Amino acid sequence: MSESAETPAPPPPSNRERLLAEVAALPGLPGVYRWFDAADGLLYVGKARNLKKRVSSYLHKDHDGTRIGHMVSRIARLETTVVRSEAEALLLENNLIKTLDPKFNILFRDDKSYPYLKLVSHAFPRMAYFRGAVDKKHRYFGPYPNAWAVKQTIQLMQKVFRLRTCEDTVYNHRSRPCLLYQIQRCTAPCVGFITPEDYARDVRDAERFLLGDTQEVIDDLQSKMMAHAEGLEFEKAAALRDRIGSLSKVLHQQSMDASSLSASDKDVDILAVKVAGGRACVNLAMVRGSRHLGDRAYFPQHVDDGAALSADEAEARFEDDLAGPENARAMLAAPECAVLEAFIAQHYIGQPVPPVLVTSHPVDPALIEALAETTGIKLRCTHQPREQRRIWLEMAAKGAELSLARLLAEEGSAQQRTRALIEALDLDIEDPAALRVECFDISHTAGEATQASCVVYEGHAMQSAQYRRFNIEGVTGGDDYAAMRQVLTRRYARLAEAVAAGKAEAAPAEGEAEPAAEEPPAAAPKAKPARAARGAARLPDLVLVDGGRGQVSMAREVFQELGLDLGLIVGVEKGEGRKVGLEELVFADGREKVYLGHDSAALMLVAQIRDEAHRFAITGMRAKRASVRTGGSKLEDIAGVGPRKRARLLQRFGGLRGVAAAGVEDLASVEGISRELAEEIYRALH
Known part of the structure; x- marks a missing residue:
């Protein structure tokens, strides 16, 4: 063979x-x-x-x-x-x-883009939210589990230490203090209301607080407060008293006694795992500077297969070492241990590792040793903590349990909606997870910047990686029917050719007998001919168009020209008064309109997909319109400025006018913009 x-x-x-x-x-x-x-x-x-x-x-x-x-x-x-x-x-x-992405390994998404609190290097440093690759030019604190934790910390720094947060483009052009000074969230260094020495002292106190030296900061503030009081400077003493009160309130909100924490508790990661229903959740809680910053849940793939193979590997390790009690062997072979080890191994490669890991289940010591050798950090890992660590672990375990329960409920609801839609439309699909729905919508502003969107629902979830936008050109502004014809033709013309080629290959050669059909051709479902070649052509099982009979008629004409099955097309027609829940489904193959009911799970899924197509179309149309109106093409014409760098520039300076007003130094401070590129941008805009 x-x-x-x-x-x-x-x-x-x-x-x-x-x-x-x-x-x-x-x-x-x-x-x-x-x-x-x-x-x-x-x-x-x-x-x-x-x-x-x-x-x-x-x-x-x-x-x-x-x-x-x-x-x-x-x-x-x-x-x-x-x-x-x-x-x-x-x-x-x-x-x-x-x-x-092997088929039998436990796999976590490579989503390690954590946010940081950034102290930008400057005579009067400013605090900023930052996400990306760090450099040595500025100070970074973190990572934080989510953006909310960073923004909450910045607000705290504003209340206690009153550091500035404004961009340099704003700071350099102030002639009077802003509102943040009025509400006592900034000391207004932009107009000289604080000396460089005093501001530098506040920055040092903020850094020590972020690094966990909270008690030292409080002691220094208390000594300064007493000095001002003895010098009869009661207003300054009162301001320091308020700072101490704010810091004490923060410590109380963290629910911990700072005196009970050891030096090793300043930076800790707490890992709790929960496995149920063929899914798993690892909840990562972060403690930085002795402050609990929050948690973040991760959900791996291939849990059952990967856990079985990892258990076999754990057993092999014990056989090699000829050591370890039976209960330890059983614990390390548990699926929770397999998921936890996979997370530690995948998550901390190329990621900062704190010196202490607290885990809900035991981890193979060889993994911790190998990770320590790889990262160059001395690691300690414990799964039976006491005192404050135990409290943190209980919080993380409860978070893992709730996150997994929510995921299973959402997946169960999504599967129920998918099955309901298949039953409501009588689709010939055995596996509900294989249902593929593509939905189209047209968006424009009075005919300006017309765009069409195509979103995809498959595997009981929206597949954002497969979304597509289409710039509509060559049609009269506001003609949604012509726009729909263009987008459907562009989307399915090649797929129709692939389907036709697949049918030709499947047809019997001349003189060859056709296989006997089990049922008369008339009894076969209408969608089957197109589905025969769908494995390669990726035709959807359902094509939703946001509109009534007019849009459906246009879609029917396109499918007739392409030779595709009309039974795939379903229009979502708004009900009386355009109220949500009153939508009706319109079919291109002549079937009567169907009202599923406002509480129908199938209608909920249709509305979800339709709304996502609408959102995706609107965001694309607004971006295109803004580019046209602000002259964004001027940036597009500059070599080396791609979509990401252009977006960062426009976001940083508030539009093209702000980019044009910025100097070379300001442009070079934007992430991804080198000094040479900043000079090129400046020359192009001037």
């Missing part, structure tokens, strides 16, 4: 013998291994202290009837990489997992 004829079925003896020969030649060194199926798809990535022993266990052990056995039955090829240490294996393994 030729190699091209192989299928994902269990490997033939010749293939198994080849794999056994490869495994026999492996060294007993640390490394990373990768299993592939017959279609060259990556099944699993793993690391091992002893490559030969670990890899051979897959082929020699009996895995029948298990998730591991399901993977082993699909193995066709092996790749290995030998490394010098377990730390290198850890780094390589998780880089491969995040890059290649």
Whole structure:
């Protein structure tokens, strides 16, 4: 049998013998291994202290009837990489997992863009919210779990230390103090109301507070307050008293006694995991400068398969070490431990790691040692904390439980809505998760900047990565029908050709007998002919258009010209008074209009998809209109200024006029703008 004829079925003896020969030649060194199926798809990535022993266990052990056995039955090829240490294996393994997305590994989204509080280098430094790559020019504090935590901290810094937050373009052109000075949130260094020395002292106090030296800051403020009181400077003493009161209130809100915290509790990450219903949640709570900043939930993929394989690896580690009590072996083989270890390994690669990790479940010490070696930080990990750490862990565990319950409820609701829509429209779909809906909407302002949007619903969720916008050109402004014709033609013309080609390949050759049909052709569902080739062409199961009979008629004409099934088209017609819940569905194939009822789960899903298409179209239209009206094309014409840099410039300076008024130094302070590019922008706009 030729190699091209192989299928994902269990490997033939010749293939198994080849794999056994490869495994026999492996060294007993640390490394990373990768299993592939017959279609060259990556099944699993793993690391091992002893490559030969670990890899051979897959082929020699009996895995029948298990998730591991399901993977082993699909193995066709092996790749290995030998490394010098377990730390290198850890780094390589998780880089491969995040890059290649294996089918049987627990996978967390590579979403590690945490926000920071930034102290911008200046004679009078300002506080700013920052997200991105840090540099050595400025001071950064964090990371914080979310934007809200950063903004709350900035507000606190304004109340207590009264540091400025205004941009340099505003600061350099002030002739009188702003409202923040009036409400005692800034000391107005822009107009000289505070000396550089006093402002520098406030900055130092703010830095010490953010680093966790709160009691030292309070003691210094108290001593200064007493000095002002003894010098009969009662107004200054009262201002310091108010600062001390604000700091004490913050400490009270954090619900902790600062005296009970050790020095190691200044920077701590608390990790709690919950597994239920085939899903998992890892809740990460952050403590920075002895302040609990909040938490953030993560939901991995491939939980069941990955947990089974990780449990097998944990068992292999104990067999290699010939150590460890039975209860420890059982705990490390639990799915919670597998999820937690996968999160630690993937999350902290290339990410700042605090010196202390508090976990809800035990973690393999070898993982912590390898992570410490990789990051160069001495790490301590505990899963049975006491005192304040125990309180933090209980809070994180409760957050994980609530987040997972909310996710399961949302997924259950989404699945229920999908099934309800399939039943309401009598769609011929066996797996509700396979339902693909594309929805179109037209947006413009009195005919200006017309744009069409296409959003996609699949797998019980909106697939934002597959959204598309279409600039509508060559039609009369405000002609929504012509715009709909153009967008549908552009979207489905090539797909229609692919479907037609698929039908031609499936047709019997001349002289070949057609297979006998089980049912008469008339009894077959209308959507089946288009669905036959849908695997490659990606035609949707349903095409929603935001509109009534007019828009549906235009869509019907396009589908007739392209030779596509009219049964795919459904229009969403607004009800009496355009009230939500009174929408009716209009069909292109001649069926009567359908009102599903205001409490129908199917109508809720249709409205959700329609509203998302409307939102996506409006945001695109407004951006296009703003670009036309503000002359955004002037920035677009500058070499080296792409969409992201252009957006940062416009956001930083409030529009093109602000960009044109900025100097080279101000332009160069924007993230991603080099000195050379700043000079080029300045020359182009002047």
